[in-house]
Structures are given as structure tokens and as C-alpha cells.
């Protein structure tokens with residue numbers, strides 16, 4: 001790999017190939033409707049480095065594990081993660097992912113305690129009863145829409161584990177405000193005109209801010225186990241603490257970062273297990289062998305086959321398919337100049353699904369993650385569903401815990417299937433979700 005912070009003599013550098021796509025919209029439609037194919041076509045046409053236009057910006061695509069390492073390791077602080085603002089605007093103002101460099105390091109250190117083992121075990125205890133009561137209420141049927149049910153469940157779990165239990169009407173009001181805030185950034189009209197998603201997002205964000213500000217004094221005084229209380233208590237050895245405004249901003253961001261990502265991961269696992277009944281049965285046997293109706297934190301590493309299935313689902317469908325950054329100064333990558341101020345994009349989707357790095361990448365083959373095959377270890381930045389480097393997902397163990405806790409209970413209570421020729425198609429408008437919400441045949445076990 002040849003990459004450096006200082007740009008060598010300009011004459012040594014190659015011009016970046018690429019094209020601007022369609023007038024005004026660039027390649028946006030390709031990325032919304034067929035990202036899975038478009039990203040490979042880009043590589044075929046231009047190779048590892050190319051420029052293009054989409055979603056109102058020009059960006060340099062850097063493809064493959066070397067590029068992931070160059071950008072995510074970010075030696076010399078060359079790339080700023082605040083590039084995300086272009087996509088999620090002010091709706092997630094000063095969330096952890098949007099902070100950079102020293103300020104980000106400081107906030108991340110403070111937040112770390114809320115994601116350590118003891119805190120996670122506490123969140124699991126808060127979530128388990130709600131998982132049990134929700135799944136107990138699901139009905140057998142021929143067209144059970146997996147994505148919709150999981151989305152509702154993970155929203156409820158968010159209010160248990162992140163906010164502490166909320167009474168019905170308050171929970172409903174906040175859930176609606178949260179959904180409006182999350183949906184707003186994909187509005188084409190980026191101004192709060194009446195009736196727009198953008199305006200509902202502005203109002204939603206305000207409702208969330210007001211709620212957190214109002215509840216802060218009581219949370220600061222509480223010994224609750226939820227994440228909101230953990231952030232209120234967080235402090236470093238030298239006594240640094242989050243301000244009230246920091247907590248409001250972090251809470252709103254974390255709610256968003258945790259929600260669709262876990263739902264998508266689980267949806268894809270359930271899809272793959274519907275297509276592979278032998279793997280579904282293998283996971284069911286593994287869960288039965290634990291001989292307990294709900295998962296405890298110490299059980300997580302015991303579910304080896306489930307771990308492989310989760311990794312494989314995250315490989316085939318990375319919930320965050322691409323990661324943007326902005327170059328803060330000129331730099332060089334593999335003989336190309338990346339000018340200061342330019343947006344760059346790396347692609348987990350490309351890296352995870354290219355035959356250059358995986359055997360038979362379209363095949364669902366969880367054992368590729370076993371110790372004996374360890375295909376993901378070919379390059380340290382080959383499997384990056386959680387990103388890498390300074391901004392690597394701080395909630396990855398939380399996500400694993402939530403996904404496994406739900407799937408464990410589902411496997412013990414239900415069996416599910418799809419028709420042999422069924423293929424789940426994705427909508428990439430924001431994060432990849434099934435266009436048809438994944439209808440499965442759900443059967444309750446005796």
C-alpha cells in the first residue's frame with residue numbers, strides 16, 4: 001500500500017478517473033435502487049480510486065481493504081468524520097460520530113464506561129422481559145412481516161435500555177418524535193416547509209431535546225441502570241463530565257445509531273435462516289443446549305454458530321454500506337492526490353461482497369468465520385460492518401447482545417420459512433431495508 005499525508009511532486013500523481021453521472025442527480029438513483037451492483041460496476045470501470053457525484057456532492061470512492069485501512073486508521077488525522085453532516089444534517093448535531101480528533105477522543109473516553117461489561121449486563125436485564133412479552137404475543141401466520149415487528153420491538157427495547165421504563169403515552173410521543181427525526185435527512189426538500197418530512201424532523205428533534213433536558217436533573221440524581229443514567233454519571237479519572245447539552249446530543253445520536261442497525265442485522269439473519277433451514281435448526285439446538293428461556297450476558301460467547309451467522313449476515317448486508325469522510329488537507333493514496341476539502345467514501349458493501357477477497361461471496365456460508373477458515377482475517381480491514389479506527393462502533397457489543405437475546409428467544413418459540421425461490425430485495429434510500437418488509441411463514445413451536 002502506498003499512501004501518505006504529504007503530497008509528493010504533483011507531476012508524479014495520476015489524475016483520478018470518474019464521471020458525474022446524470023445532470024443534477026449524478027448517480028443517486030443507482031445508489032438508492034441498486035447499490036449492490038452499482039458499486040461493483042464502478043470498480044470494474046475505474047478501479048480502486050474514482051470520483052463521482054451523488055446526493056448533492058462530489059466524492060472520491062476509495063475501494064477495497066487497503067483503502068478502508070488508510071481512511072479508518074487515519075494516521076495523521078487526515079480525514080474528518082463530520083463529513084456525515086452532509087447526509088444527516090443537524091438532526092444529529094454533535095453526536096459522537098460527528099465529532100473529530102481531540103474533542104472526539106475526549107468524548108469517547110467519557111462514553112466508554114456506558115458500554116463496558118457491567119453496564120451491558122444491566123441493559124440486558126432491562127430488555128429481557130420486554131423481549132419475552134413481545135415475542136410471546138406474536139401470532140403464527142403466512143405473511144409475518146419480520147422487519148416491521150423487529151423495528152417495533154427494538155424501539156421498545158431502546159426505551160427500556162436507554163431511557164429507563166416509560167409510561168405508554170410518553171413512550172409513544174417520544175417514539176414518534178424519534179422516527180420523525182430519523183426520517184427527516186432523506187427528504188429531498190431540505191427546508192422546514194409545512195407538510196414536509198424535514199419539518200416533522202425539526203419538530204421531532206425539539207421534542208426529544210425538551211424531554212431529555214426536562215429529565216436530566218432526576219437522572220443525574222438517580223442510580224438507574226439505563227444508558228441515560230450512565231451518561232449522567234460518566235466521568236474520567238481527572239473529574240471531567242458531560243455537560244447537560246452533551247448528554248442531550250449524545251442520547252439523540254445513540255438512539256439513532258443503535259436502532260436501525262440492529263434491526264437490519266437481525267432481519268438479515270432471520271432471512272438467511274429462513275433460506276437455510278439446516279442452519280436455523282443448528283442455531284435452535286445451540287440455544288436449546290443452554291437450557292434457559294432468556295439469555296444472560298455470560299451466555300453470549302457460548303453461541304458460536306449464532307456468532308458466525310451474525311458475522312455472515314453483517315458481511316452480506318452491511319447495515320451501514322458506506323462511510324464518508326472529508327479530507328482536511330491534501331494527501332496521497334496509491335499515487336492519486338486527494339485534495340483538502342474533498343469528500344471521500346469507503347465501501348463496506350464493496351469490500352464484503354467482492355470475489356477479490358472472499359470465496360463465493362454471494363453464498364451464505366457462516367463457517368467462513370470459523371477459526372479453521374478465518375476468511376475475514378485475510379486483511380485487517382476486510383470485514384468492517386462496525387467501521388474501524390477511532391470511530392469504530394462503540395455499541396458493537398451492545399448490538400451483538402441485543403441481536404442474540406432476541407434471536408435466542410425467537411428460536412425457542414418459533415420456526416420460520418420462505419418459499420424456495422423467494423429473494424429479499426433491498427431499498428437503500430437510507431440504510432438497506434427489505435422492500436417488502438420480509439414476509440415469512442411463522443409457526444409457533446409446541
Ligand code: HEM
Pocket residue numbers: 081096097098108253254257258259261262265319320323324384385386387388390391392393394395396398399400
Ligand atoms: C449491529 C448493529 C450495528 C452496526 C452494524 C453499527 C455500525 C456502525 C458503524 C459502521 C459505525 C462507524 C461509522 C463511521 O466510522 O463513520 C458506528 C459508529 C457508532 N455506533 Fe454503531 N452499529 C451498530 C450498533 C450500534 C449500537 C447498538 C449502538 C449504541 C448502543 C451504536 C452506537 C454507535 C456510536 C455512538 C457510534 C459512533 C462512534 C464514534 O464515532 O466514536 N451502534 N456504528
